Amino acid sequence: FFLMLVVSVLLIDMESDQIHHSIRGEGWTQDQGIMAAAENNIIRKEQALLPSASFPENEFALSPGELPGYTGWARPEQTLAGYFDIAPLSHTPEGLHMKHHSIINSGDKFSLLLTCNHNRTSEPEPPYECPSTGGTLFYVRAYGPSVITGLVTDHLNASYSLEIQFVDPGVYTLEAVVTFSVPLEFDEFPIDGETSIEPGYEGYMVSGFPLSIRVVPVQELSSPSTKQDGKPWCTLAQLTESSPQSALYKGHWQVIDNVARSSHQPLTPDETTVSLDGYRMGLNSVGIRMRYEYEECELIHIKDLVGGISGGMDKCLEKQFGFDIRAPYIDNGLAIEMSDNSTDAGNNSNVSSIANETLGGVNDEVSFEGVHVIFIGDSVMRLVRFFFLKLVQGSFGIKVTFIETNGGIHATMHGIKSTLEDIQRKEEGANVKRVIMFNSGLHDIDILCSSKRAKTRNTTNVMSEGESCSDAYREAMVQLIHVLDEYPADLKVFRSTTAGWHKYGNYGFSWRANNMQPMSRSPHLAHHFNTIAYDIIQKQSNNIIIADGYWLTLPRPDHTQTSLENQVGKHLVHPGFEVLSVFARRWFMLILLGLCGDSFESCMSCIGGASDEDAT
Numbered sequence: 007f008f009l010m011l012v013v014s015v016l017l018i019d020m021e022s023d024q025i026h027h028s029i030r031g032e033g034w035t036q037d038q039g040i041m042a043a044a045e046n047n048i049i050r051k052e053q054a055l056l057p058s059a060s061f062p063e064n065e066f067a068l069s070p071g072e073l074p075g076y077t078g079w080a081r082p083e084q085t086l087a088g089y090f091d092i093a094p095l096s097h098t099p100e101g102l103h104m105k106h107h108s109i110i111n112s113g114d115k116f117s118l119l120l121t122c123n124h125n126r127t128s129e130p131e132p133p134y135e136c137p138s139t140g141g142t143l144f145y146v147r148a149y150g151p152s153v154i155t156g157l158v159t160d161h162l163n164a165s166y167s168l169e170i171q172f173v174d175p176g177v178y179t180l181e182a183v184v185t186f187s188v189p190l191e192f193d194e195f196p197i198d199g200e201t202s203i204e205p206g207y208e209g210y211m212v213s214g215f216p217l218s219i220r221v222v223p224v225q226e227l228s229s230p231s232t233k234q235d236g237k238p239w240c241t242l243a244q245l246t247e248s249s250p251q252s253a254l255y256k257g258h259w260q261v262i263d264n265v266a267r268s269s270h271q272p273l274t275p276d277e278t279t280v281s282l283d284g285y286r287m288g289l290n291s292v293g294i295r296m297r298y299e300y301e302e303c304e305l306i307h308i309k310d311l312v313g314g315i316s317g318g319m320d321k322c323l324e325k326q327f328g329f330d331i332r333a334p335y336i337d338n339g340l341a342i343e344m345s346d347n348s349t350d351a352g353n354n355s356n357v358s359s360i361a362n363e364t365l366g367g368v369n370d371e372v373s374f375e376g377v378h379v380i381f382i383g384d385s386v387m388r389l390v391r392f393f394f395l396k397l398v399q400g401s402f403g404i405k406v407t408f409i410e411t412n413g414g415i416h417a418t419m420h421g422i423k424s425t426l427e428d429i430q431r432k433e434e435g436a437n438v439k440r441v442i443m444f445n446s447g448l449h450d451i452d453i454l455c456s457s458k459r460a461k462t463r464n465t466t467n468v469m470s471e472g473e474s475c476s477d478a479y480r481e482a483m484v485q486l487i488h489v490l491d492e493y494p495a496d497l498k499v500f501r502s503t504t505a506g507w508h509k510y511g512n513y514g515f516s517w518r519a520n521n522m523q524p525m526s527r528s529p530h531l532a533h534h535f536n537t538i539a540y541d542i543i544q545k546q547s548n549n550i551i552i553a554d555g556y557w558l559t560l561p562r563p564d565h566t567q568t569s570l571e572n573q574v575g576k577h578l579v580h581p582g583f584e585v586l587s588v589f590a591r592r593w594f595m596l597i598l599l600g601l602c603g604d605s606f607e608s609c610m611s612c613i614g615g616a617s618d619e620d621a622t
Contacts, residue, residue: 331402483542
């Protein structure tokens with residue numbers, strides 16, 4: 007899958023008819039052809055979206071109904087979605103007969119006040135009462151030229167302010183969805199599931215929504231651009247976070263292709279062709295493609311790594327850091343690629359390290375010099391690691407280890423410490439720079455908070471009797487951060503937990519008709535656990551920085567991992583490849599920023615294949 011993206015980068019200057027000729031003439035499989043042509047087409051369309059003097063609107067902008075909303079999950083009948091009054095806060099609504107609810111300027115923050123009012127019904131006794139102290143939880147999304155999310159603030163008096171920032175000009179459909187009308191307090195989890203039941207996910211649109219918002223361009227504001235138009239490379243500060251909300255307005259998902267537009271260039275051989283990769287890409291499913299745009303800076307792109315992928319990365323590592331990079335050997339004397347040397351540390355107390363099946367038995371006498379990239383996390387981190395491996399494929403100067411946290415911190419702490427100590431012992435005195443990307447969140451939420459995991463908690467003793475799952479997670483994170491803070495590494499990054507268990511807008515699964523999604527398995531718990539992790543890291547460590555995983559994934563319930571069987575399970579928490587690509591490329595860029603420091607531009611130029619003259 008990824009190989010075809012790389013191949014396609016080498017073809018970006020070719021016309022589409024040449025691409026299609028290559029697809030048919032060189033024996034590529036159907037899916038390989040789709041992927042190669044797709045990357046070429048995406049780059050062409052990105053160029054078409056560059057700003058002009060007239061600030062044209064995005065030709066691929068989504069119309070109302072072009073993104074999924076409710077997709078068939080079981081949900082409770084009881085909801086407060088019909089009980090909210092809507093009042094403007096930032097922009098006065100247009101007249102009653104106007105086409106759009108509001109017209110605002112690009113870059114403006116649009117805000118509304120939602121007030122729960124049980125007197126909206128004409129019945130003598132309203133069926134539902136609005137909690138006087140608030141508590142209702144929402145999901146906010148707007149789509150049009152881009153897909154964005156916003157922030158809802160609970161004023162604890164039955165009123166809630168909604169805020170969302172629009173950047174790209176065009177027409178947007180703004181949705182406000184009630185996810186839980188009367189939720190539990192986060193500190194009330196876990197509950198046993200027998201004497202009390204968790205609230206179920208609702209996903210009803212607030213009465214009066216969706217709203218149509220017209221965003222007009224402002225000449226002095228810069229439209230989304232690329233590095234070639236003056237946008238600089240992202241800095242360490244721009245790619246890392248200072249608070250649980252700081253990433254919200256740093257970037258947005260921009261629509262770059264729509265199969266329902268006349269300007270779309272078909273990528274499949276004929277109208278009868280569908281495939282799993284085509285479905286995952288959106289070509290054979292929702293019909294749209296997106297890219298993530300940072301507002302003030304440029305993230306490294308696959309095409310920037312062409313020089314490294316083709317073999318130049320090791321030369322750059324040797325030049326920048328003085329490594330003596332040599333190919334390791336397996337037992338039969340054949341060279342292997344160190345970037346595929348991944349170690350999986352299990353979650354049992356007896357950790358076993360197993361090499362990738364392509365390696366066979368590695369000759370331990372070969373001394374590794376280079377960058378040792380250590381991933382610590384669950385299956386989402388495993389997917390990021392896979393994508394990252396493809397970015398650095400061919401490099402003997404980059405080694406990757408994966409330490410698994412499936413089961414949560416309580417179950418894997420011993421394995422994490424043992425594996426890290428083993429790595430330190432083996433690399434003692436070696437010319438190695440270690441970098442660590444870690445996360446633990448989704449499995450902790452599931453084990454510690456879910457009523458469905460009560461038996462697991464009882465048998466494993468992961469928390470004390472009467473202890474909240476928030477306090478149990480905090481206790482475990484304090485231990486993990488202490489271990490990692492003291493561990494010798496040149497860069498340590500916590501990636502905040504992704505917005506797992508998306509419901510609204512998540513499609514392609516066969517929902518069970520009698521199974522509600524409990525509150526403990528929702529993005530709200532993920533955000534709550536992120537606030538705990540931020541607090542601990544910022545109080546306990548000066549060495550660990552934080553990269554966002556939550557706000558980048560919250561707007562994209564339409565883009566999760568898909569299987570042929572359309573299973574629900576883990577696919578509610580696994581992001582799709584557009585998200586994984588951003589994660590992997592951002593991690594690669596953080597490594598360069600962290601290791602190269604002031605020489606970052608030189609590192610980028612070298613890895614991208616530029617000459618020394620170009621680098622200066």
